[in-house]
Amino acid sequence: xxxxxxxxxxxxxxxxxxxxIPILSMIVYSFNGxxxxxxxGGFSTKWYGELFNNRQIMRAALLSLKIALVSATFATILxxxxxxxxxxxxxFRGRTLFSGLVTAPLVMPEVITGIASLMLFILMARWIGxxxxxxxxxxxxxxxxxxMVFVTTIVQSRLAQTDASVEEAAIDLxxxxxxxxxxxxxxxISPAILSGWLLAxxxxxxxxxxTNFTTGPGNTTLPILIWSKVKLGVTPDINALATITVTIxxxxxxxxxxxxxxxxxxxxxxxxxxxRENL
Amino acid sequence: MSAAPTxxxxxxxxxxxxxxxxxxxATPYIWLLALFLVPFVIVFAxxxxxxxxxxxxxxxxxxxxxxxxxxxxxxxxxTLYIRAYLTSIANAAMATVMCLLIGYPMALGIARxxxxxxxxxxxxxxxxxxxxxxxxxxxxxxxxGTNSWFNKLLTSFYNGIVPDDWALSYIPMMNTNFAVVLVTxxxxxxxxxxxxxxxxxxxxxxLDEAAMDLxxxxxxxxxxxxxxxxxxGIIAGGMLVFIPASGELIIPSLVGSSSQxxxxxxxxxxxxxxxDWPMASAVSVALLVLLVVPLMLYTHYExxxxxxxxxxxxxxx
Numbered sequence: 003x004x005x006x007x008x009x010x011x012x013x014x015x016x017x018x019x020x021x022x023i024p025i026l027s028m029i030v031y032s033f034n035g036x037x038x039x040x041x042x043g044g045f046s047t048k049w050y051g052e053l054f055n056n057r058q059i060m061r062a063a064l065l066s067l068k069i070a071l072v073s074a075t076f077a078t079i080l081x082x083x084x085x086x087x088x089x090x091x092x093x094f095r096g097r098t099l100f101s102g103l104v105t106a107p108l109v110m111p112e113v114i115t116g117i118a119s120l121m122l123f124i125l126m127a128r129w130i131g132x133x134x135x136x137x138x139x140x141x142x143x144x145x146x147x148x149x150m151v152f153v154t155t156i157v158q159s160r161l162a163q164t165d166a167s168v169e170e171a172a173i174d175l176x177x178x179x180x181x182x183x184x185x186x187x188x189x190x191i192s193p194a195i196l197s198g199w200l201l202a203x204x205x206x207x208x209x210x211x212x213t214n215f216t217t218g219p220g221n222t223t224l225p226i227l228i229w230s231k232v233k234l235g236v237t238p239d240i241n242a243l244a245t246i247t248v249t250i251x252x253x254x255x256x257x258x259x260x261x262x263x264x265x266x267x268x269x270x271x272x273x274x275x276x277x278r279e280n281l
Numbered sequence: 282m283s284a285a286p287t288x289x290x291x292x293x294x295x296x297x298x299x300x301x302x303x304x305x306x307a308t309p310y311i312w313l314l315a316l317f318l319v320p321f322v323i324v325f326a327x328x329x330x331x332x333x334x335x336x337x338x339x340x341x342x343x344x345x346x347x348x349x350x351x352x353x354x355x356x357x358x359x360t361l362y363i364r365a366y367l368t369s370i371a372n373a374a375m376a377t378v379m380c381l382l383i384g385y386p387m388a389l390g391i392a393r394x395x396x397x398x399x400x401x402x403x404x405x406x407x408x409x410x411x412x413x414x415x416x417x418x419x420x421x422x423x424x425x426g427t428n429s430w431f432n433k434l435l436t437s438f439y440n441g442i443v444p445d446d447w448a449l450s451y452i453p454m455m456n457t458n459f460a461v462v463l464v465t466x467x468x469x470x471x472x473x474x475x476x477x478x479x480x481x482x483x484x485x486x487x488l489d490e491a492a493m494d495l496x497x498x499x500x501x502x503x504x505x506x507x508x509x510x511x512x513x514g515i516i517a518g519g520m521l522v523f524i525p526a527s528g529e530l531i532i533p534s535l536v537g538s539s540s541q542x543x544x545x546x547x548x549x550x551x552x553x554x555x556x557d558w559p560m561a562s563a564v565s566v567a568l569l570v571l572l573v574v575p576l577m578l579y580t581h582y583e584x585x586x587x588x589x590x591x592x593x594x595x596x597x598x
Contacts, residue, residue, distance in 0.1 A: 007499065010390035014402070017387040020467070021409050024420035027431070031423060041428060084309035087302075094306055103313040109520070109573060111528025113545045114565045117552050118320035121327065121562075124337055147316040150309065179301040208413050211530050225415050232415070232535060236423050244416040251411045259404045 032241035073145035081153025089161035116215035136218030153198035160194035352563035373527035384473035480514025
């Protein structure tokens with residue numbers, strides 16, 4: 003249906019203006035020469051220079067990237083396993099509890115997850131002597147736990163859409179379960195695994211609240227550093243940092259979008275050809 | 282024959298038959314039990330403890346060593362907590378309604394677009410969602426400040442329509458509940474649009490056309506046909522906005538009013554500043570029991586009922 007009511011188009015325009023005006027304003031003000039963040043003082047790129055010379059910010063960014071890489075990778079492995087378990091093993095002991103454990107972190111207020119993890123780490127340090135101090139390890143453990151369930155959701159819904167009959171056929175023909183997993187299941191869900199990893203990576207890179215509770219002195223991630231700076235008010239160098247983030251993410255999302263659209267078209271074409279050949 | 286090869290062979294046989302599946306289930310299961318369930322058991326147990334000036338700052342003792350209801354009693358007698366719950370619920374409900382009012386027509390507009398436009402518009406919705414949450418809140422801090430171009434624009438607009446006596450030099454937006462609702466709507470709008478879009482995109486437009494052919498006006502078609510079919514999408518989107526918004530910590534602490542704290546802030550302050558772990562735990566448990574669990578159960582049974590209704594309809598055909 004090509005007829006679009008004027009009302010819907012108007013709402014879409016206003017909606018996207020609402021989405022993008024704050025971001026555009028932030029980008030414009032990152033080139034502001036004035037120290038006062040909200041008063042225009044001529045065009046300048048000095049905040050970008052200051053940003054790259056700021057050792058504290060660079061160190062925090064590096065730590066955030068390290069945590070995000072490690073936690074996304076483990077979250078993807080664990081989350082994929084959980085997704086396969088829920089989608090392909092229909093009956094096992096404790097399945098209800100397991101599916102509850104997989105959905106709960108999705109809706110849990112982050113503050114509660116944060117204090118719960120911190121109390122666990124403090125009591126563990128008391129009882130078994132580890133972790134003696136909080137930092138990279140504790141933040142990574144917490145990030146793996148709450149981002150793995152997002153991977154599970156993606157993998158599980160992908161597996162629910164695919165027919166299990168190919169895997170069953172392979173079992174009937176004498177394949178080992180792990181061979182079926184390696185040769186059939188994993189290739190089918192590889193796009194879901196990839197998007198799960200990306201989601202876990204961004205969630206970890208972006209997290210403030212849980213990191214705030216589980217990190218220790220000297221281990222400041224980038225969001226925690228921004229958080230402590232922003233609490234005191236608007237500062238121009240954060241505008242520059244935001245502009246860089248938006249640019250990187252924007253390019254990534256647009257490239258991914260174009261690739262997906264191309265793959266979509268190719269699949270359509272292939273399906274049409276296959277249909278014609280079978281006629 | 283030595284024992285080692287037999288053990289190895291047995292291990293291999295176990296692995297090939299059932300072991301692979303058992304490992305696949307057990308690894309994430311144990312992980313979530315240890316790092317997600319155990320912490321919550323700790324929170325639950327902690328809510329019955331007594332605060333002490335030791336490290337760690339709690340103990341189980343006193344008159345009722347096992348079930349000490351003191352923290353829960355304080356929860357219902359100290360108005361700080363009740364007010365914080367009410368503020369949280371009011372702000373989150375307001376934000377959810379606003380998200381629905383803005384997000385529904387947007388999702389409908391996207392769902393009714395041509396296929397190539399649809400992908401572009403969806404990408405435009407998802408793009409801000411991938412950028413940092415913190416930076417999106419920060420962007421509004423820049424806009425709402427007393428000297429910003431946005432505030433000046435709104436002020437001159439406001440001064441233009443009200444009598445001169447009411448004129449303001451700026452509009453006080455920062456550190457108010459209004460700011461919390463506005464930024465919450467901004468941050469969570471994609472969570473409303475995406476499930477609504479997924480729902481609206483699947484609807485059969487033949488029903489709309491049939492109603493139109495039978496003489497219904499577009500608004501009537503929307504009210505009688507589109508809206509009832511999109512209720513699952515509305516519920517899903519509403520939950521995705523309301524639950525995290527009610528426990529939100531970042532938005533209220535950056536743009537919210539400090540005299541009317543929201544519940545996330547209260548939990549964080551009790552825990553970190555007051556070092557009252559038992560009270561922070563009791564507030565958390567109450568938030569879960571009063572808000573999150575009922576909503577989860579409701580969604581669960583609602584979607585189950587929907588599925589059953591669908592199944593019955595299919596069987597009837």
